[in-house]
Amino acid sequence: MRPNKFLFFLIVGLAILIVVGMFVAAYFLLSEPLELPTIQEETAIQVVVAPSILGWAEQTAQAFNRDNPNSPVEIIGADSLIPENQFKLDTPQAVPPAAWLAESAFVVEMAADRGLQFDADRPSVAGTSLAWGAYADKQEAFAQTYGQFSWDNLHAKAVSPPDFLTLVIASPGNRAEGLAALISATAAYLGKDSLTSSDVSQATSWLSETFKDNSRIPPKPAEAFATTQGRSLGDAGILSLASWQSAGLQDRTDFTLTPVQPDVHLDYPFAIWTGNRATPESRQAAANFRDFLLSEAQQQALPQFGFEPAGSSAPTVQIDGQAAWALLRWAERELE
Numbered sequence: 001m002r003p004n005k006f007l008f009f010l011i012v013g014l015a016i017l018i019v020v021g022m023f024v025a026a027y028f029l030l031s032e033p034l035e036l037p038t039i040q041e042e043t044a045i046q047v048v049v050a051p052s053i054l055g056w057a058e059q060t061a062q063a064f065n066r067d068n069p070n071s072p073v074e075i076i077g078a079d080s081l082i083p084e085n086q087f088k089l090d091t092p093q094a095v096p097p098a099a100w101l102a103e104s105a106f107v108v109e110m111a112a113d114r115g116l117q118f119d120a121d122r123p124s125v126a127g128t129s130l131a132w133g134a135y136a137d138k139q140e141a142f143a144q145t146y147g148q149f150s151w152d153n154l155h156a157k158a159v160s161p162p163d164f165l166t167l168v169i170a171s172p173g174n175r176a177e178g179l180a181a182l183i184s185a186t187a188a189y190l191g192k193d194s195l196t197s198s199d200v201s202q203a204t205s206w207l208s209e210t211f212k213d214n215s216r217i218p219p220k221p222a223e224a225f226a227t228t229q230g231r232s233l234g235d236a237g238i239l240s241l242a243s244w245q246s247a248g249l250q251d252r253t254d255f256t257l258t259p260v261q262p263d264v265h266l267d268y269p270f271a272i273w274t275g276n277r278a279t280p281e282s283r284q285a286a287a288n289f290r291d292f293l294l295s296e297a298q299q300q301a302l303p304q305f306g307f308e309p310a311g312s313s314a315p316t317v318q319i320d321g322q323a324a325w326a327l328l329r330w331a332e333r334e335l336e
Contacts, residue, residue, distance in 0.1 A: 042070050042071070042072075043070070043071045043281045043282065043284075043285045044071070044072045044073075044074065045071070045072075045073055045074070045097070045098035045099070045282050045285045045286055045289070046073075046074045046075075046076055046095075046097040046098060047061070047073055047074070047075055047076070047097060047098060047099045047100070047101060047286065047289065048076055048077075048078050048083050048086050048087075048097045048099070048100045048101070049075050049076070049077060049078060049100075049101040050078050050101060050102055050103040050176070050268070051077050051078060051175075052103060052175070052177070052240070052242060052243065052246075053101065053103075053126060053242075053268055053305070053307065054075065054077050055305050056126070056301065056302060056304075056305040056307065057075050057101055057293075058075045059301065060292065060293055060298050060301070061073045061074070061075045061289075063292075063297075063298070064289055064292045068288070071285045071288060071289075073285075073289050076097065078100070078102075080174065081107060081110075081173060081174055081175065081176065081179075082107060082110055082111045082114060082116070083100065084111070084114050084116060087100070087116055087273060087275065088115075088116070088276075089277075094277075095277060095282075096273055096275070096276065096277055096278070097273060098272065098273055098278070098282040098283065098285060098286040099270060099271060099272045099273055099286040099289070099290070100118065100270075100271045100273065101125065101268060101269075101270050101271075101293075102176070102268065102269055102271060103175070103176030103177070103266050103268060104176040104179075104180065104264075104266045104267060104268070104269070105122065105124075105267055105269050106176070106179075106183075106319050106320070106321065106324045107176050107179075107324070108122060108269055108271050109320060109321030109324065110321045110324050110325055110328075111321075112321060113321050113322070113325060115275075116275060117273070117274045117275035117276075118271035118272060118273060118274060118275075119271065119272040119273075119274050119283070121272075122269035122270060122271045122272075123269065123270060123290070123294065123310065124267040124268055124269055124270075124310045124311065125268050125269070125270050125290070125293045125294055125310050126267075126268040126302050126307040126308065126309070126310060127265055127266065127267050127268060127307065127308040127309070127310060127311075127312055128240040128241050128242040128265070128266050128306065128307050128308060129240065129241055129259065129260070129263050129264075129265050129266075129308075129314060130177070130180055130181065130184060130238060130239070130240060130241070130259075130260035130263055130264055130265075131238070131239065131240070131241045131244055131257045131258060131259055131260055132149040132236050132237070132238055132256075132257065132258040132259075132260055133222070133225060133236065133237045133238075133239060133244050133249060133255065133256070133257050133258075134149070134235065134236040134237070134255070134256055134258075135230070135231055135254055135255055135256075136253075136254050136255065136256050137254075138231075138235055138236070139236070139256050139258075142157070142235060142236070145157075145163075148258070149236055149258055150188070150261070151184070151185050151188035151189065151210070152188070154167060154210060154236075155189075155206065155209060155210045157235075158209055158210050158211075158214050159209055164214070165210075165214040165235060166214060166215075166216060166233075166234035166235050167210075167211065167214055167215050167216070167234060167235065167236060167237070167238065168215070168216045168217075168218065168221050168224075168225070168233055168234040168236070168237035168238075168239075169181045169182075169211075169215055169216075169217060169221065169237065169238055169239070170217070170221055170239060170243070171217050171219075171336065172327070172328055172331040172332075172335065172336075173328065173331065173332060173336060176266055177239055177240045177243060177266060178217070178331075179324060179327060179328060179331075180240070180264035180266060181238045181239075181264075182207065182211075182327045182330075182331060183195065183264045183317055183319050183324070183327065184238070184260055184261075184262055184263065184264045184317060185203075185207060185210060185211075186199065186200060186203045186207065186327065187262045187264075187317040188261070188262055189203050189206045189207075190202065190203055192317075193262060193315070193317055193318065194317070194318040194319070195317065195318070195319040195320075195323045196320060196322070196323050197320075197322040197323045197325070197326040199323065200323050200326040200327055200330065201326065204330055207330060207334070208334055211334065211335060212334045212335065215335055216233065216234050217335065217336065218233070221237055221239055221243070222237070222239055222243040222244050222246060222247035222249060223247050225237060225247065225249060225255070226247040226248060226249055226252075238260060240266055241257070241306065242266075242305070242306035242307050243306075244257055244306075245306035246305070246306050262315075262316075262317050263314055263315065263316055263317070264316055264317050264319075265314060265316035267310075267316075268307075268310075270290045270293060272286045272287060272290070273286070294310060
């Protein structure tokens with residue numbers, strides 16, 4: 001009987017050791033973090049984009065979405081110079097866009113005066129300068145009497161009783177390049193490279209002499225010049241180089257483009273929304289898209305749309321939001 005008892009206790013002891021070993025192993029195994037596959041949640045965002053650069057933004061978003069399926073970007077065109085209604089939403093459940101690709105830094109400053117809140121870091125992602133555009137024979141006829149295109153010479157024709165000036169600009173209320181033309185004119189008259197609202201007040205009489213009754217504001221100025229009726233549109237136009245090139249006028253032998261002095265460079269800042277209902281996830285997704293816009297491949301595509309890469313701007317007139325508002329209010333009274 002004794003050998004049987006010994007064998008019994010040996011088997012029981014081994015079983016206990018095995019069970020204890022299993023518990024010990026389980027303890028150490030479970031104390032280590034389990035490396036389970038993570039599922040990334042989708043963060044889809046919208047970006048409001050100025051109409052003038054919409055084509056490049058849409059093409060870039062398509063490339064971005066192919067590489068980032070979990071954070072797709074939808075491009076929506078801005079419905080006004082300052083797309084206030086697209087960010088200030090009345091419906092409690094509505095989600096505002098994550099960012100705004102505006103035409104110029106001064107427009108974003110104008111938006112701040114309306115209570116729109118954006119991150120202070122607003123890097124330029126593209127650029128374009130202003131240029132005079134005119135049919136070559138009309139520019140030559142102007143030069144014979146007044147000299148080359150300049151604000152002083154255009155003003156001289158505007159106030160000359162025998163002559164009549166017709167200057168074509170974009171709508172200041174809808175396009176930053178329209179406001180940029182007024183900014184350039186004001187800076188030229190005052191001889192300043194930085195403008196405040198008090199500066200604008202000093203220039204309003206001169207602006208009225210130059211622009212009032214002498215301006216045409218067609219919906220698409222560059223395209224209007226490119227039509228068969230373009231010759232009758234006006235003496236000259238002042239638009240961005242990107243606008244002239246989008247209409248193919250830089251390749252016309254009968255049409256000339258001349259740099260504007262002083263220049264107002266449109267720098268296309270990318271402003272990330274930080275106002276109501278912005279989330280860390282939407283801000284990060286917008287920042288990722290911004291970085292993609294600034295990548296070498298996307299920057300190299302800008303000239304196809306008539307734009308310069310970011311950081312290639314020349315000296316430009318500076319203006320604060322209050323001064324830009326003063327010019328817009330003047331334009332609403334006198335031009336539109």
